[in-house]
Amino acid sequence: MLNEMDPASLQGTHRPATEAAHAGEIAPRDLGTSVAQPIYQTTVHSFKSLKELDRVQTNPDEGWFYYRNASPNRTAFETTMARLEEAEAAVAAGSGMGAIFIALSAVLKSGDHIIADEKIYGGTFGLLTQQLPKFGIETTLVNTADELAVRAARRPTTRVLYFETLTNPTMQVSDVPALADLARQLNLYSFVDATFSTPVVCRPLQWGADIVLHASTKYIGGHSDAFGGIVAGRADIVKAADLAGRMMGVTQGAFDAWLNVRSLKTLPLRMTAHSQNALKVAEWLEKQPAVGKVLYPGLPSHPQHELARKLMPTGLYGGMLAFELAGGPQALDPFIGALKVVQLVPSLADVTTTLSHPGLTSHRSLSAEQRANIGVKDELLRLSVGIEDLADILDDFEQAFRQL
Ligand SMILES: Cc1ncc(COP(=O)(O)O)c(C=O)c1O
Numbered sequence: 003m004l005n006e007m008d009p010a011s012l013q014g015t016h017r018p019a020t021e022a023a024h025a026g027e028i029a030p031r032d033l034g035t036s037v038a039q040p041i042y043q044t045t046v047h048s049f050k051s052l053k054e055l056d057r058v059q060t061n062p063d064e065g066w067f068y069y070r071n072a073s074p075n076r077t078a079f080e081t082t083m084a085r086l087e088e089a090e091a092a093v094a095a096g097s098g099m100g101a102i103f104i105a106l107s108a109v110l111k112s113g114d115h116i117i118a119d120e121k122i123y124g125g126t127f128g129l130l131t132q133q134l135p136k137f138g139i140e141t142t143l144v145n146t147a148d149e150l151a152v153r154a155a156r157r158p159t160t161r162v163l164y165f166e167t168l169t170n171p172t173m174q175v176s177d178v179p180a181l182a183d184l185a186r187q188l189n190l191y192s193f194v195d196a197t198f199s200t201p202v203v204c205r206p207l208q209w210g211a212d213i214v215l216h217a218s219t220k221y222i223g224g225h226s227d228a229f230g231g232i233v234a235g236r237a238d239i240v241k242a243a244d245l246a247g248r249m250m251g252v253t254q255g256a257f258d259a260w261l262n263v264r265s266l267k268t269l270p271l272r273m274t275a276h277s278q279n280a281l282k283v284a285e286w287l288e289k290q291p292a293v294g295k296v297l298y299p300g301l302p303s304h305p306q307h308e309l310a311r312k313l314m315p316t317g318l319y320g321g322m323l324a325f326e327l328a329g330g331p332q333a334l335d336p337f338i339g340a341l342k343v344v345q346l347v348p349s350l351a352d353v354t355t356t357l358s359h360p361g362l363t364s365h366r367s368l369s370a371e372q373r374a375n376i377g378v379k380d381e382l383l384r385l386s387v388g389i390e391d392l393a394d395i396l397d398d399f400e401q402a403f404r405q406l
Contacts, residue, residue: 039078041260045069071248075259079218080232082266086201087214089234093244094259098197098217099125100252101231101243105213106162107250108233108242109191112138115160117190119146119176121169121376124365126195130164132367146181147174156188163190167206167313168198171324171360171384172377173297175306178313182210191239197221197351198322202273204313212236218262220351221321224272228261230254272353272389276321279355279395280387284323286396292333292403294326294381321387322350324360331380333406334359340402343394344385355388355395 012024027048047067049055058065066072076094084092095101106116106129118130120143130141144151146165163185165176178194185192194206197217206214216222218230231254233243247253254262277300284298296303299310300319310319327333338346338357347356348363358364365378373379387395 039075039260039263041256042066042074043256044073069256070251070253073256073259075256075263076254079230079254079259079262079266082263083201083216083218083222083232083234086266086269087205087207087234089207089214089240090237091240092232092234093240093247094218094254094262095231095233095247095252096254096258097229097252098195098215098219098231099129100247100254101215101217101233102126102129102195104243104247104250104252105193105215105233105239106134106139106164107246108239109161110134110139113159114139114162115157116141116162116164117146117152117155117160118143118163119165119169120144121172121174122164122166123170123195123197124360124363124367126164127365128367146176149180149184152181152184153188156190160188160190162193163188164193164195166195166198167204168299168320168322170198170322170364171358171382173299173304173322173324175299175304175310175313177306177309178204178206178209178211182206182212185212186210199314199320200269200273202270203277203316203318203320207235209313213239219349221273221276222265222269223262224265224269224351224353225261226347226349226352228258228265230258230262273318273320275389276351276387277318279389279392280321280323280385281319282392283385283387283395283399287323287325287399290399290403292328292337292406294328296323296325298323322384323387324382324384326379327381327383329381329406334381334383336406337402340405341398342401343390343398344402347386350384350386352386353389355390356386358384358386360384 012027058067080092080094095104118141142155144155146152167176182192192211193213194211195215196206197220200221213235216232218232281300284296284301287293288296344355344357348358360378361380365373
């Protein structure tokens with residue numbers, strides 16, 4: 003086998019300690035295109051000369067030199083995400099929050115101001131209202147469905163209009179083209195977190211947004227085994243976000259990037275199955291006496307169903323929905339305790355069906371009053387509908403409701 007490999011750096015025969023220390027330093031000859039990408043679990047690459055090292059540092063497209071800056075697995079992930087979003091460029095980060103942070107860092111400086119939707123994910127709420135003020139960046143939270151409220155919140159220092167395609171967990175549909183247009187009129191960047199929808203369901207850049215963000219920890223990964231985030235869109239902003247990520251050290255590791263690439267292969271299939279099951283589960287839940295409000299953009303009863311049909315033209319609305327228990331907060335424990343297939347999990351987007359309580363998890367950093375203002379009631383549950391057999395999901399809910 004050895005003669006099929008070119009030794010990359012160690013040449014000739016050496017003593018055992020030297021041979022052992024240099025184990026693995028091989029540069030495979032051209033093997034053709036591998037169907038599955040190898041994992042490049044190396045933090046650094048070696049070079050034959052200073053000139054070669056300088057060339058790669060000056061032109062990152064020509065190779066990789068240090069893991070925090072770029073790695074082959076990350077590049078593979080970023081390239082595919084840019085294609086799926088039809089973005090000029092994309093950069094990965096170590097988590098969804100990392101992606102949001104580097105994207106904002108790309109365009110903001112101390113003294114700047116953000117207008118964000120009041121229903122955003124609790125972690126983003128924490129970043130905007132607790133962390134960024136330490137760096138002199140302020141945020142005003144508004145209902146972005148109210149154009150006048152957005153206009154009224156604008157200051158001379160406002161730079162970004164920030165919202166989510168589908169809000170977590172209240173499932174409000176944002177009017178992406180209208181908000182992207184409003185941002186342009188107000189001379190702001192439009193940033194959209196599309197974690198709940200993925201490029202299979204909705205592509206915000208096509209509707210005029212400047213930047214789309216994903217927690218790839220969720221649907222893009224899809225198996226609860228990888229962490230990551232993506233910033234995609236305008237090349238100038240992505241380049242600045244990439245630089246910020248390198249400096250701040252929020253890089254995605256090779257194995258997580260590799261897992262995200264592996265999962266992208268089935269993203270369209272999974273999103274189709276998630277969406278089909280979720281619509282059926284939402285329709286069924288709406289008919290249950292134990293259930294109050296059901297929030298799913300694919301339901302005709304959803305307040306922005308027509309908007310959802312326009313922005314999600316494939317007829318897929320994703321796997322996320324929320325519902326209230328008619329019995330109020332006291333019904334939560336008996337209901338959750340009776341479930342056998344559906345698991346209580348403080349995350350979402352796994353291939354299995356999982357349930358979470360936003361008040362105690364994703365929106366924990368909000369006060370009870372702030373939660374009430376955005377409709378996150380104590381009896382609200384967020385459901386991430388998986389790709390299992392629909393009948394087993396419904397049977398599990400049915401037997402759990404019977405216990406109430
Ligand atoms: C909409 C949304 N954006 C961003 C994030 C943050 O992702 P991560 O946990 O990978 O940092 C989450 C996490 O749940 C989310 O739901």
